[in-house]
Each structure stands twice: as structure tokens, then as C-alpha cells.
Amino acid sequence: MAAQADRHPSSSHYDIVIVGAGPVGLMLSTCLARWGYKIKHIDNRAEPTPTGRADGIQPRSLDLLRNMGLKSAIMAHKPARVYEVAFWDPPKTGNGIVRTGTWASCPSFIDARYPFTTLLHQGLIERVFIADLEENGVQIQRPWTIKGFTSNEKENPEYPVTVDLEHVDGTDKETIKAKYLFGGEGARSFIRDQLKIGIKHKDPIAYVWGVMDGVVETDFPDIKMKCTIHSEHGSIMVIPRENNMVRLYIQIASSTDPDFNPRKTATAEEVQASAKRILQPYSIEWERLEWYSVYPIGQGISDKYTLDHRVFLGGDACHTHSPKAGQGMNTAFLDALNLAWKIHAVEAGFANRKLLETYEPERKDVAETLLSFDNKYAKLFSQRPPAANEVAAASAQAAGGQKKEEEGENQFISTFKESCEFTSGYGVFYKANALNWSPSHPAQSHVVHPKNTKLIPGRLLANADVTRVVDANVVHLEQEVPLNGSFRLFVFAGKPSVTAQALRDLAANMAKKNSFYMAYARADADRVSHHERHNPHSHFFTVCTVFAAARPDVEIARDVPALLARYRDHVYADDRWDRHVPDAKACAHAKMGLDEDKGGVVVVRPDGYVGIVVGLQEGSATADALNGYFGSFCTKKLGETQAQL
Amino acid sequence: MAAQADRHPSSSHYDIVIVGAGPVGLMLSTCLARWGYKIKHIDNRAEPTPTGRADGIQPRSLDLLRNMGLKSAIMAHKPARVYEVAFWDPPKTGNGIVRTGTWASCPSFIDARYPFTTLLHQGLIERVFIADLEENGVQIQRPWTIKGFTSNEKENPEYPVTVDLEHVDGTDKETIKAKYLFGGEGARSFIRDQLKIGIKHKDPIAYVWGVMDGVVETDFPDIKMKCTIHSEHGSIMVIPRENNMVRLYIQIASSTDPDFNPRKTATAEEVQASAKRILQPYSIEWERLEWYSVYPIGQGISDKYTLDHRVFLGGDACHTHSPKAGQGMNTAFLDALNLAWKIHAVEAGFANRKLLETYEPERKDVAETLLSFDNKYAKLFSQRPPAANEVAAASAQAAGGQKKEEEGENQFISTFKESCEFTSGYGVFYKANALNWSPSHPAQSHVVHPKNTKLIPGRLLANADVTRVVDANVVHLEQEVPLNGSFRLFVFAGKPSVTAQALRDLAANMAKKNSFYMAYARADADRVSHHERHNPHSHFFTVCTVFAAARPDVEIARDVPALLARYRDHVYADDRWDRHVPDAKACAHAKMGLDEDKGGVVVVRPDGYVGIVVGLQEGSATADALNGYFGSFCTKKLGETQAQL
Incomplete structure (x- = not known):
């Protein structure tokens, strides 16, 4: 489809303007660049993410990266791999913390090729995409920002979108005509604000989180595992990283606190002191602090992902949630992928333009599921920890498959199973529509959906x-x-x-x-x-x-x-x-x-x-x-x- | 051990001079550079191998490359992978050729991580090593050649070797003092000649081979498999390559021919015409000819690999054989690896200098085995092809392991099994000596070699x-x-x-x-x-x-x-x-x-x-x-x- 790029009336005409070069923007850009589209891609940062931010690639996302030929470049950075999650809690008697159980992050009942979470600094992941984009002739224009846009299909049916771009220091400006505009700008989306699209808060509770990346010296035995630690001094989440680093998440405040203040903050030293108290009787000392940030976050979901199917939103611009389940980047990838191939199918002349109307319902439904899951997951972590034998039983029962489900599962087992499928990415599914056949689909024939088929339209093909x-x-x-x-x-x-x-x-x-x-x-x-x-x-x-x-x-x-x-x-x-x-x-x-x-x-x-x-x-x-x-x-x-x- | 590099009396003093930057020289250089040795590495070619030459990496060599962290760089070139070998022969009645059987190149009874042969142009493999060397501060000096050397341990016990090097056009010269000199110059070794080390010809038969790399269009169904094709018009071997290429080996002359002439040659056009006749009824047309060469080759083995344990030889300088089993580069890697760690053990002060005396017997014995095997393998290919059921029976019987052996195997089965183990690299072993324990080893104790141990000193550790x-x-x-x-x-x-x-x-x-x-x-x-x-x-x-x-x-x-x-x-x-x-x-x-x-x-x-x-x-x-x-x-x-x- 490479010829597409030359078919524009002038040098300021593009197929798409993409704002934001985080995971969602880069995935969209990479797909469309490979398929021959002409792209203007800007980001208001001078450089890719230098430190911190998202870092979890779920098993199914690694499949996707492999399918794009990008997995080996990611793995060349020697990311950490999380195979198990450990739970630490106060002992029944005495002080300190003890390990009360572990569970597989992607148990064997899930037929994953890579049954682990890959942890690597977002900037390194971004650079893998950027290198691929450059091979396909796309350079991210930095540091540039969007100043305004209009969209009018009646006036210009082919290039309905006009976008004003500006260098962040105001020294340069461009006006672009495009077929599409995509906002992948993160939670504070200018494009979403301009469109006056509201945010719905699924859970009214807001949190303030502290997150810290660094290199430590500790005798805590599970420092290279993902851990959820509850202690009488507070709670912490441990996530291993590449290059001997570790990430700690500490909840600094919750709107359920009597004195909640969304602007409450804590210094790195305070968080380190807090971590030391929580980890007792184990010691922890920092050799290097790579990144520290405090941010308030609530569960939010955008009311719309698009108004006119020309200007689209995706990624954090559409959904925000706690970082605990490591889903942010993965959901962003899938938003972009979903939109990319639909734009391609329409612009290459294969699919009816109405196909684009499936983007919002498919992806918004996944975001809703993510937010509900995020709640359940948070509760699963904050309530009584599961006993080792319960985890083993859940895993064994889940491995048994369909039959056992009919026999009924208890709440913990079903949440465990659902959470593993969901966090691995293998549980993401799309509901019935023109693309995902169901008995109400126009295609009706006795040969459709043969008896015994295990595949479900809208779910992934089984690995084989x-x-x-x-x-x-x-x-x-x-x-x-x-x-x-x-x-x-x-x-x-x-x-x-x-x-x-x-x-x-x-x-x-x-x-x-x-x-x-x-x-x-x-x-x-x-x-x-x-x-x-x-x-x-x-x-x-x-x-x-x-x-x-x-x-x-x-x-x-x-x-x-x-x-x-x-x-x-x-x-x-x-x-x-x-x-x-x-x-x-x-x-x-x-x-x-x-x-x-x-x-x-x-x-x-x-x-x-x-x-x-x-x-x-x-x-x-x-x-x-x-x-x-x-x-x-x-x-x-x-x-x-x-x-x- | 990085400090080693600074411990030399002058800038013209080196730990080792390595002549030749083919597989054997590069493996030696890469190991020693990583372990901190100061290396002078020259090659008389201006560039790495541009086309052709060796291209087969056996399963066990891929393990080794992975152990060095170089496997992913090799695989990034998308090499061809050979899982099976197909045999084509004249049909019982009529003309042309038919497939008479296939066998696995690394059957499941061999516990290989990568049960396939990796095929990639030697130049790309060399570049992976060269990039690694550069990271460790070693540049290959090109195009330079060796003009002479002396070795006198009595005169200079620490740097006994003096080497004269020269730019190939004679414009520049250097004299180097070194602890060791290594000749990895290929079959025509200057160093071997200077040492007056003879070559023994295991098999008196010599051959002239034509080898051709190119891109073809054909309806021959096994063009992406390794094939041995016998026809009334002659024989050919097909080996798939990266980038849609294929390699054809054609035996142009044999010393058993009545009119044998070791200088007999054939043009590319003649070889292509011959291939067309052999492949009938299938068609084959060349879209591109990448490389073509004719070379006489006999089975030869160097009498000695060293005289004084200061000047060493390895790779093709020590052993030449037919290209059919794809063993050349793999044997070169293991020559170099064997010598590298022994030099390191001695120079780092751990092992007695006598350890170096194990290099020649260990590696020469493997070369002898390779040459015998090369003969057997050639016969296996040139005689009656094995029937599919024989191969299946051999594979099944081999999978049964030890017990079946006692029950006796027929000649074909044992050759099949031995050949698979040998070509995969998992069959290479070293005989008893100080390093490889045996009942005659000085270490005698009731706890040595416990009953039931499946491991055999001198063989590889089992994968697990x-x-x-x-x-x-x-x-x-x-x-x-x-x-x-x-x-x-x-x-x-x-x-x-x-x-x-x-x-x-x-x-x-x-x-x-x-x-x-x-x-x-x-x-x-x-x-x-x-x-x-x-x-x-x-x-x-x-x-x-x-x-x-x-x-x-x-x-x-x-x-x-x-x-x-x-x-x-x-x-x-x-x-x-x-x-x-x-x-x-x-x-x-x-x-x-x-x-x-x-x-x-x-x-x-x-x-x-x-x-x-x-x-x-x-x-x-x-x-x-x-x-x-x-x-x-x-x-x-x-x-x-x-x-x-």
C-alpha cells in the first residue's frame, strides 16, 4: 500500500495527524506508516520518556510485538520478567511481615506463549517504535504542540480536518489538512477538552500515589518478584525492573481518608523512610534513585472516543486507573491497533466508512471492563490475602476448564481466574457486531459457527x-x-x-x-x-x-x-x-x-x-x-x- | 579480568596475535577480548567475507552463541532453518526424480534446545563477532598479513613470540612481541607451513566442488529444504538460505573418475545447466546469482596443532573436509573456544601451563572423528537412500535410549543416530585426561562418579x-x-x-x-x-x-x-x-x-x-x-x- 503516501494534493496534506508519542500514538503511527500512510506525528516533549512511567508489557502484548517484529528489540534491553506475585502480610503473632502466598502471574491454564509480564522502562519501549517509524520515513516532530483544529466533512469530504500546530516555544507554526486527527496526549488531552468530551468517574474514590524507581540493597528475599506488602506501617507494591532496578508504589492518600487532600504529597525521603518501616524486619537502602513522582489518580473514562469518526482519542486520554495491574500501556496498544486497521480498511477502499463506528464501542467496553477489574483487583489485594492452598486450588480448578465452571466456583476462584486472564491480555474480548459474528449477524447460514467450535468471535485465536x-x-x-x-x-x-x-x-x-x-x-x-x-x-x-x-x-x-x-x-x-x-x-x-x-x-x-x-x-x-x-x-x-x- | 590489558611492558607487547578473522579467529578473539586480554588481530582481506563460504550453524553452536549473548544478533538476520533433510532419487520406473524419504536433521531423541540448522551467510556471522569485539576495544587490522615469526621461551619466558606483520601492499610494517600466536588463516596456512607441519589425508579421494548461491524460481517442492538429489544426470545438494536464496553444491569431479583432473572446473552456466538436467521434471530458473565458486577439496588433517604451546593452529588450517555435513564453522568455533579458556586459565594464574597440552589431543581427536564421519556421511548419501520406514524406525529406536542399544542396532540405525548426534554438535566429546575424569584420573574417591550418573566427563551437560x-x-x-x-x-x-x-x-x-x-x-x-x-x-x-x-x-x-x-x-x-x-x-x-x-x-x-x-x-x-x-x-x-x- 506504499503508494498511498504520494497521493496527496500538497505537502501540507496528510492522511493523519497524531498528537502524542507515548505508547498509543506510537503504535498507531507505526502500523499506519508500515501500511504506507502519510503521517504528521508530533509530541510536546523534546525527547522520549527519559525515566519512569509505564513499564509493564503483558503476555498478550508481547505476542503482538512479536507479530510486529519488535519483540527481539524489546528483549535485547534485558527487561525483568515477572512470573509470580508474592503476598506479604503481618504475621498472626509478632511484628514485621511474612510471605503468606504466591501465585503465578499467568498460570498454565492460560495458553500463553510468554507466561510472564515484561518490565522495561517506557522510554526504551518508545525508542523501539521510533526506530521502526524512522525506517518507514516518519520522524516525530518535537517539541511541537497542537493549538487548535476543526473538522468539517461537508466542506472537504476528503481532508475534513484542519490542524494548527506550533513549536512549544512559539517560534514556528504549521497548518495541516488531514483525513484524521488522533489524540494520544495522555490524561490531560487538549483534543478531548476542545471536543468538550467529559470524563465519567467509575469509582468516586481518588488516590495519591508515590512511585519510585531505583537500585537498592536489601535482604528482603522477594525484591526480584512482584510483591504486594501489607504491614501495620502501610502498604507497598514492589515491581522488579531491568538493570537491577526496583519500582515501589506507595499509596500516599485515599479519598476515603478522613483528612484527604488530593494535593497531599510526600518527598522521596519520606517514601523511603516509609518503605523501610513497611519492610521491617528486612533492611532496605538506596544505592541510586532513578525516578520519583507523586500523582493523584482517579478512575475515569471518557464519555466518547470520537464525535465525528475523523477526530479520535485513545490511551490515557480515554481511561485512567490505578497503576497496580500494569494495564495502561497494554490498553493503549490495543486502542491504537483497533483504530489503525479500521482506518486502513476504510482508506484502502475495502470497508465501508461505518466500520470506524466500531472503534469506540469495542474499545470503550474494554476500558469499562478494565476499570471494573481495577476495582476488583484493588480489593483482592487490599482485603485478606488468599491462602496458598486457595491459590493452588483455584489454579488447578481453572486448569480443568469448562466443566468445573458449571460445577460452580467460589468468588475468590472466579476472580482469580478472571484476573489472570484479564491481566495477561488473553481475556480482552469484543462484543458482537458486524466484525464479530453472533446469531444476530446478517450472515446467516447453517455452516456458520459449527457445533463444538471452541473459538468465540471477538476473542483471540487460540495459539497453536x-x-x-x-x-x-x-x-x-x-x-x-x-x-x-x-x-x-x-x-x-x-x-x-x-x-x-x-x-x-x-x-x-x-x-x-x-x-x-x-x-x-x-x-x-x-x-x-x-x-x-x-x-x-x-x-x-x-x-x-x-x-x-x-x-x-x-x-x-x-x-x-x-x-x-x-x-x-x-x-x-x-x-x-x-x-x-x-x-x-x-x-x-x-x-x-x-x-x-x-x-x-x-x-x-x-x-x-x-x-x-x-x-x-x-x-x-x-x-x-x-x-x-x-x-x-x-x-x-x-x-x-x-x-x- | 579487565586489568590484564594494561599489564604489558610496551605498546607493541600483546597477549596474543591472531591471524585470520574467519570463524575460528573471531571466536578466539571475542572470548579473550571479553576476558580482558590485549589482542592484535589481523586479516589479509580488506572486508569481512562479502558472499558465500560457510553458512551452517548447528544446534549446539546456537546454544554456544546464546551463551555468549550473540544468538539474537544472528537470528535478527532471519536465517533459514533446516529441520528436515529430503532425499530425491530416480524413480523405479520412468525418468526424473522422486522424493524417497525425509529425516529430521535433529530428531527428538536429541535433547536440543534448537533442533534445526541455522543457515546464514558467513559475512553476517563474522560481523556479529566484529561488533562484539569493537565493544571490547578490539579492531581487526586489515588488510594486513603475517610475514614471519619466531618463538623462544628460553630467551623471553613471558613474551616468547615475535611476529612480523605487514600491510598487504607493503606500505607499513609492525613487529609485535606476544605471549601467543594463533593461526586461523584457513586451509592455506602460512603459519602451519612455516612450522613445517604436514597434512595427513585421511581419505585419498579428492573432489572438485561447485557451489552456487542465488535466487531461483522453481516448482521443485523442496527448494526450502536441505535435499540430496541423485539423478541419472548427476547429483546435487540443495541448502536453503536467508533472503529467499538457495545454495547448490555440485560435485564436478572426483579422483575416482577415470579422467580426474584436480584443476577441472566448470562455469556458472555449466553448473546451472547441469542443475536443470538433474532437477527434471521440475523447472529451475535463476533470478539472481549471488556467488559461485569451484574448489578442489580433499580430506586433510594437520599432523600437529602446535609445536611449542605458544604458536597454535585451529579451524581449516587443521582440518579440511567436504562441505556436505555443514560442520566447518562449528568445528572452528569449538577449536577456538577450547583454546581460549585454556589460555585464560593459564594466564590468569589458575591452571598449570601443561593445561595447554590438552588442546591438540582434544581437538585433533574431534577432527579425526569429523573426517571419519564425513566419509560415512558421504557414503550414507551416495548409497541407496534410506526408506522412510527405516528412518522412522531408527528415530523411534534411538528415542528409546540405552536399553535398545544393548539389543543391537543395524548398521543404518547406528550410523543414522551417530550422524544426527554428530551433525547437531551434541555428539562432540573429549576423551579422558586431567580435565575429563576417568577411573585413571588422579582424583580417586568413593564419592566420585556416583552410581547411576548419566553424565559422562568430556561430554556436554544435559539441557534442563x-x-x-x-x-x-x-x-x-x-x-x-x-x-x-x-x-x-x-x-x-x-x-x-x-x-x-x-x-x-x-x-x-x-x-x-x-x-x-x-x-x-x-x-x-x-x-x-x-x-x-x-x-x-x-x-x-x-x-x-x-x-x-x-x-x-x-x-x-x-x-x-x-x-x-x-x-x-x-x-x-x-x-x-x-x-x-x-x-x-x-x-x-x-x-x-x-x-x-x-x-x-x-x-x-x-x-x-x-x-x-x-x-x-x-x-x-x-x-x-x-x-x-x-x-x-x-x-x-x-x-x-x-x-x-
Whole structure:
């Protein structure tokens, strides 16, 4: 899609103006830059975050970073990895603190590739994105700020947004015409204020937090673990960091305090003295103090994420909450990702502009869940700590899966399970809409959502190992299509002997002129290099075919119809053992809940969430159902006329 | 050891002169630079290898690169990964070629972390080392060459080697005094010639090979696999490469040909035409030819690797063989590693100078094995291809382990198994000597080599997952100590309740003044930062303690004596499941063949090979045995005198 960048009427016309180069702005910018959009990206800071701020990358976010090819650059900084959380409390008798339990931060019942939280200073994470942006020709313009904007689609349907930008010292100004404006400016959003969008406070309680990064010398045994410590002298949260650092969070004041003052503060020395008291009988001394900050924070959520679907907000501009669950950066990433691919689908001509209307409900609902969770999580920490045997029982019961749930779980177990899924990022889901099929979706067919499917539209595709046929490489199936803005069509093809005709029929129907697939064929399809792996025919789809067979038994030339075989690097054998389905013969099929003989087709949105699951059947039913699904949000009428030919 | 670099009498005095910046020279240089030695490193090429040459990194070499922190830089180049080898032969009837079988290049019976061969252009690999060298202050001096050298220990016991170096165009000269000289100049070694060291030809047959790297368009289905193709038109070997490239090896002539001429050659066009004939009925067209070379090669092995243990040879200067098994670079790495840590042990004052005498026998024996293997491997490829069921049977039987061997294996199975172990690098082993304990070793004690131990001195430590106690990180135990030149002492501590006294006794005996451990204590031990993880007390040892217990049940302050607890980042819980020992409770203990209750102590050489295994017993027997082991090659008298105190 690289040609996009040249298609603007003048040098002051852009696809998008992005304000703020924190996690949300950088993720949006990085995606759109890779997909060929022309971006003006400003930030009012002279440099990326030098110290402190957010630092927790959750397991699912690491999957996302890997899918973008950025994980190794992050890991090269040798971040700390949190596998377990420890609870420390006053002993039943006597003084001081004792460890009362630990739990896994991402227990094995969650099928995570990276079952740990990655902790790294936000500035280093920002720099990984900035380096990638520079490779794609985007420089963050610093220190610049936004002074005003207007949006009028009637006056200028193509570039409705006008934005006034200014150097922070007022020495330079620019006026930009853009298709979109994005506010990723953090909690104090100028754009949100200008739009007069209010903030709703979910929980009326506000807090003042102190946060301190530094290097310490201590005999406290869990200094390299995430810890929640309650003592008679107060409470503290310990989070390990890269380079032998540790972060301490201390709650300085709460609006429930009798003498609450939101401007209450504390010096670094006071917080250090407080930490020393709380950690008794252990000692703690600071060798170096890297960063210290006190900030009041309440739970807030923006009433709207956009008014006109041209000017959007995301990240902390839309939701604020306590730092305890380490969700801020992760939620910001997903806000940006959700918006990025939708803008791309609309601007590249694939999706109806109404698609953009799904951004706010999808992401606002996640933010609401985050805030409720933040409350529950806070209570879970501040109330009686869970006993070790309870944690073990919860973990074991959760590992048992669906069945146990029906038998009923106690409050602690369900909160534990939900909290693990949520904090890992694997629990984030989107509700039913045009993208996420449900029984009320326009696509209605007996082949949609086959019985026993474990996949749920709006939730992530299950992780699964498979063997790539052409080179016998063992790969992570969910990572095989890079974050290229395309829908991912996973054709689970079952047994070749069973599905041969169904596969041929699917390919034949996809090849029809008005199918979802060919309606958006590349104009240059006949000149595409044979090395192109992901988008040989269309920029809107990448197709993977997975057989329930051993790799040497799959012969692409014999078993795969030409249209699918064109993606020869995306043909796989489902022949790897998986501990989550130890008795399955074809584990990837089994994890999706698809028949190991008959297979099924899974549509995955560009951001990795399942859109729809369709049975793989002979005749046109499978392709018809896919036409129905994509037809509900794309720009062209699909299928029907051709189906009669 | 960084202080070493400043301890030379003049700027023209060096610890070592290294000639040749290919894999062997770079590995040696990189190790010694990290350990603080002053290095003069020259190469007669103006630039690193621009194209072609060696490109295969075997599974065990990737472990080594990871241990050096260089793996991610290698993998960032997106090398090809070979998991399987395919065999193509003429069909029983008709023309052309058919696939007659495939086998895993590193089958699951080998407990490899990375069960594939990594293929990347040698120049990119060299650059990863060069970047690391530059971080440690070493620049390769190019294009410079060696003009002559002398070595006279009597005349100058400290810097016995004098080396004359010259810019290749003769415009500049230098004379260097050094402790050592290393020739890593490849098959045509000036240093070897000057020393008048001959080459023995193991196999009298010589070959002329053509090798071609390029990008092709083909319908041959296995172009991304390693393939051996025999046809009526000749034979070819296919090896996938990074960036859609493929390497083809074609044997142009053999000394068994009636009209053999070692100077026989072929043009790139002739080789391409030949490849087209061999691949019929498949088509192949070249889009780009990156590199083409023809070279005669015979199997040769240098009579000596050194004459005086000051001037050493390694890599292709010592052994040449066919490129088919992809062993060249891997053998070069291990030559260099073997020599590097021994030079370090001697120069840092730990080991007796006689230690250097183990370099030649250890590495020459491996080269002999490589050459025999190269012959067998060539025959395995050139004879009747193994049937798929034979490969499956061999793999299954091999997976069964020891017992099946006793039942007898056929020739094919044993060659298959041996070849997989050898090509993966996991089969390389060193014979008994002072470093590799055997019943004839001076260290004799009833606690040495406990019954049931699966570890064999001279072979690699088994790979095992464990949980680090301080931060609950799941880690690869064998990777926990970086390649720091230190011996690695793995104290498998069994059950804390059983071994408490034995651990205390071991620590107490290690703490004695003349123990192997304290005899080489750091002079600055009381000023070492508490963040120092690997060498708090001594530069010659890093100690890891592994309990057969669940992580939350290990309390360092309670269970680990202070001397061992000083390595708090090296205390582990052996609580991870392992598919190779599915029924074990403590899998790492089980994989080593150590008692899950009583444990045992494993000494691992700085290069990862097991030195000795000793039982963990109450009293002084364990430490006495270790004193005996180290006393056999170190500079001081250990143990006895103190044992009486």
C-alpha cells in the first residue's frame, strides 16, 4: 500500500495527524506508516520518556510485538520478567511481615506463549517504535504542540480536518489538512477538552500515589518478584525492573481518608523512610534513585472516543486507573491497533466508512471492563490475602476448564481466574457486531459457527504449533501472518482425503469475480513477485491452509488448490503435540474445536481477534457464508450475482 | 579480568596475535577480548567475507552463541532453518526424480534446545563477532598479513613470540612481541607451513566442488529444504538460505573418475545447466546469482596443532573436509573456544601451563572423528537412500535410549543416530585426561562418579529447565552461567531436608583457605558489588545450587549456606516437567542421573563439557574430591594441609 503516501494534493496534506508519542500514538503511527500512510506525528516533549512511567508489557502484548517484529528489540534491553506475585502480610503473632502466598502471574491454564509480564522502562519501549517509524520515513516532530483544529466533512469530504500546530516555544507554526486527527496526549488531552468530551468517574474514590524507581540493597528475599506488602506501617507494591532496578508504589492518600487532600504529597525521603518501616524486619537502602513522582489518580473514562469518526482519542486520554495491574500501556496498544486497521480498511477502499463506528464501542467496553477489574483487583489485594492452598486450588480448578465452571466456583476462584486472564491480555474480548459474528449477524447460514467450535468471535485465536510444509519449520500458527493489516483466513483443511472436494469448491468460489476475495483483488496481481508470501492476490487477505496430517504426507501440488497453493509458505501440517490437548491427533484443529477430519474456516481480523468460524463443506456454502460475513461491512456487493453463473 | 590489558611492558607487547578473522579467529578473539586480554588481530582481506563460504550453524553452536549473548544478533538476520533433510532419487520406473524419504536433521531423541540448522551467510556471522569485539576495544587490522615469526621461551619466558606483520601492499610494517600466536588463516596456512607441519589425508579421494548461491524460481517442492538429489544426470545438494536464496553444491569431479583432473572446473552456466538436467521434471530458473565458486577439496588433517604451546593452529588450517555435513564453522568455533579458556586459565594464574597440552589431543581427536564421519556421511548419501520406514524406525529406536542399544542396532540405525548426534554438535566429546575424569584420573574417591550418573566427563551437560528462586523465572539451567571463562559448579542439592548437613559441610570445606575455591579467591572479594552475580568470590568459579523442590518451598536464607547463597541469582528449584523424563519429580536431577533426594555436584568446564561428577555427602569427602580434581591441573596444592585444621 506504499503508494498511498504520494497521493496527496500538497505537502501540507496528510492522511493523519497524531498528537502524542507515548505508547498509543506510537503504535498507531507505526502500523499506519508500515501500511504506507502519510503521517504528521508530533509530541510536546523534546525527547522520549527519559525515566519512569509505564513499564509493564503483558503476555498478550508481547505476542503482538512479536507479530510486529519488535519483540527481539524489546528483549535485547534485558527487561525483568515477572512470573509470580508474592503476598506479604503481618504475621498472626509478632511484628514485621511474612510471605503468606504466591501465585503465578499467568498460570498454565492460560495458553500463553510468554507466561510472564515484561518490565522495561517506557522510554526504551518508545525508542523501539521510533526506530521502526524512522525506517518507514516518519520522524516525530518535537517539541511541537497542537493549538487548535476543526473538522468539517461537508466542506472537504476528503481532508475534513484542519490542524494548527506550533513549536512549544512559539517560534514556528504549521497548518495541516488531514483525513484524521488522533489524540494520544495522555490524561490531560487538549483534543478531548476542545471536543468538550467529559470524563465519567467509575469509582468516586481518588488516590495519591508515590512511585519510585531505583537500585537498592536489601535482604528482603522477594525484591526480584512482584510483591504486594501489607504491614501495620502501610502498604507497598514492589515491581522488579531491568538493570537491577526496583519500582515501589506507595499509596500516599485515599479519598476515603478522613483528612484527604488530593494535593497531599510526600518527598522521596519520606517514601523511603516509609518503605523501610513497611519492610521491617528486612533492611532496605538506596544505592541510586532513578525516578520519583507523586500523582493523584482517579478512575475515569471518557464519555466518547470520537464525535465525528475523523477526530479520535485513545490511551490515557480515554481511561485512567490505578497503576497496580500494569494495564495502561497494554490498553493503549490495543486502542491504537483497533483504530489503525479500521482506518486502513476504510482508506484502502475495502470497508465501508461505518466500520470506524466500531472503534469506540469495542474499545470503550474494554476500558469499562478494565476499570471494573481495577476495582476488583484493588480489593483482592487490599482485603485478606488468599491462602496458598486457595491459590493452588483455584489454579488447578481453572486448569480443568469448562466443566468445573458449571460445577460452580467460589468468588475468590472466579476472580482469580478472571484476573489472570484479564491481566495477561488473553481475556480482552469484543462484543458482537458486524466484525464479530453472533446469531444476530446478517450472515446467516447453517455452516456458520459449527457445533463444538471452541473459538468465540471477538476473542483471540487460540495459539497453536504447526509444521510449515515447504521447509518443515515448526512455527507458531497465530504468528505466521505478520501485522500487515490483512484479514487472516485460516483454512483448517482436516484430512486431505476427506476435504479434497470441499477445498476445491472453496477455492473455486473464492476465485469468482464477485467473491469477497476477488472483489478486492490487486490491480497488479499478475505482476506480483513469486516471493510475495502474504498478499499475492489481494491486500485485504492472507490465507493459511492447515491439514490434519503429518508434514511428509502433505503434497502441496496434489492436495492444495492453486489459489490456496499460491500461499505456499502458508501451508501447514497440524502434527505437533500440545500439552493443552494431549490426546488430540491434530492439536491445532482440536484447540479450535474443529473436526479433525472435516476442518473448518476461521476468519481472523487483522488485529488477531476471531471474526467468524465457518464449516468447510462441499459446494458453495462455505464461500457464501464468507461473502455474507464480509458483505456486512465491505464496500461492494458480494457473491450473489456470481453465485448464479 | 579487565586489568590484564594494561599489564604489558610496551605498546607493541600483546597477549596474543591472531591471524585470520574467519570463524575460528573471531571466536578466539571475542572470548579473550571479553576476558580482558590485549589482542592484535589481523586479516589479509580488506572486508569481512562479502558472499558465500560457510553458512551452517548447528544446534549446539546456537546454544554456544546464546551463551555468549550473540544468538539474537544472528537470528535478527532471519536465517533459514533446516529441520528436515529430503532425499530425491530416480524413480523405479520412468525418468526424473522422486522424493524417497525425509529425516529430521535433529530428531527428538536429541535433547536440543534448537533442533534445526541455522543457515546464514558467513559475512553476517563474522560481523556479529566484529561488533562484539569493537565493544571490547578490539579492531581487526586489515588488510594486513603475517610475514614471519619466531618463538623462544628460553630467551623471553613471558613474551616468547615475535611476529612480523605487514600491510598487504607493503606500505607499513609492525613487529609485535606476544605471549601467543594463533593461526586461523584457513586451509592455506602460512603459519602451519612455516612450522613445517604436514597434512595427513585421511581419505585419498579428492573432489572438485561447485557451489552456487542465488535466487531461483522453481516448482521443485523442496527448494526450502536441505535435499540430496541423485539423478541419472548427476547429483546435487540443495541448502536453503536467508533472503529467499538457495545454495547448490555440485560435485564436478572426483579422483575416482577415470579422467580426474584436480584443476577441472566448470562455469556458472555449466553448473546451472547441469542443475536443470538433474532437477527434471521440475523447472529451475535463476533470478539472481549471488556467488559461485569451484574448489578442489580433499580430506586433510594437520599432523600437529602446535609445536611449542605458544604458536597454535585451529579451524581449516587443521582440518579440511567436504562441505556436505555443514560442520566447518562449528568445528572452528569449538577449536577456538577450547583454546581460549585454556589460555585464560593459564594466564590468569589458575591452571598449570601443561593445561595447554590438552588442546591438540582434544581437538585433533574431534577432527579425526569429523573426517571419519564425513566419509560415512558421504557414503550414507551416495548409497541407496534410506526408506522412510527405516528412518522412522531408527528415530523411534534411538528415542528409546540405552536399553535398545544393548539389543543391537543395524548398521543404518547406528550410523543414522551417530550422524544426527554428530551433525547437531551434541555428539562432540573429549576423551579422558586431567580435565575429563576417568577411573585413571588422579582424583580417586568413593564419592566420585556416583552410581547411576548419566553424565559422562568430556561430554556436554544435559539441557534442563529449572525455576530461578529469587524471581520465579523459568530458565535454561545450562545457559545460566554466561561464557565467562569460569568453571561452573552445579550443586544439585536434592531435598533440603535430606542434604542440609551435606550442603553446610560442602560450603564449610569450600571456605577453607586452601580449598580449590578459596585458593583462587579474588583479592578484591570484600569490595565486590552485591550485584555481581557470577564471580563474587573468585574469577575461576561460578556456583549454581539446584534443589529438588518446588520454588515456593525453597527459602534461600534458611536452606542455602552463606557461601552458596552469595550466588542468590544462581539458586534454582528443579520443579519443571520435562518430556524426556516424564515421570521424574525433579527432572533436572533425573536427566543428570543424580538422586532426587541426595543430589550430587557436577563440575562443568568453562566450555560446557562435564569435568567430574561427585556425590554430595556429609563431611569433607565431596570437597576433598573436588580438591583432587582441580589439584590435578591447577597451580597450587589444594586441600590436604587445610583438611587437618
